[in-house]
Amino acid sequence: MPRRRPGALRAARDLEPHRIASWQRDLPPIDRLSRTTSALVRNAEAARPGYHVHPGSVRTNLARYRAFLRLPGEKLRLPTSGCLSCPGCQYDDIAYVRDALQDALMLLPLPARTELRRLLDTLDTRFRRRTIPDRWSSRTDWLGESLPWWHRRVYTDVRGAE
Numbered sequence: 001m002p003r004r005r006p007g008a009l010r011a012a013r014d015l016e017p018h019r020i021a022s023w024q025r026d027l028p029p030i031d032r033l034s035r036t037t038s039a040l041v042r043n044a045e046a047a048r049p050g051y052h053v054h055p056g057s058v059r060t061n062l063a064r065y066r067a068f069l070r071l072p073g074e075k076l077r078l079p080t081s082g083c084l085s086c087p088g089c090q091y092d093d094i095a096y097v098r099d100a101l102q103d104a105l106m107l108l109p110l111p112a113r114t115e116l117r118r119l120l121d122t123l124d125t126r127f128r129r130r131t132i133p134d135r136w137s138s139r140t141d142w143l144g145e146s147l148p149w150w151h152r153r154v155y156t157d158v159r160g161a162e
């Protein structure tokens, strides 16, 4: 059993009972998350939809992330999306899938956030191992800010960076 700080216990007690209806606990869990965290994910998706976050997005994006990591081969290059501005196609680029999961993570109350973060840590470790860092990546967001580390990997459209 992991040690839990008293504060974390208190937060869990305060948040869970009145935020999750009993019928929500009967829904199938999302990926490998607990039923409680799955319910809190659904609450966050419904209550605070955003650019990347909407009902069902966490389940879909965890499935996309796992599918990418299951691809055969030693090293994987990130597929580029043909049209990044399109809500359907942008997730062909797995870095945007990871963005979406990060956005959802930040919407969760603490005990649930810790659980999803732990799950993402496991997948991220595999992602780091299976992809190639691109130290010269010049990818930036539309404000020119540098993107999170999962964008700075070698893409299929980059030649000669092995």
Ligand SMILES: [Zn+2]
Binding pocket: 083, 086, 087, 088, 089, 090
């Ligand atoms: Zn498109």
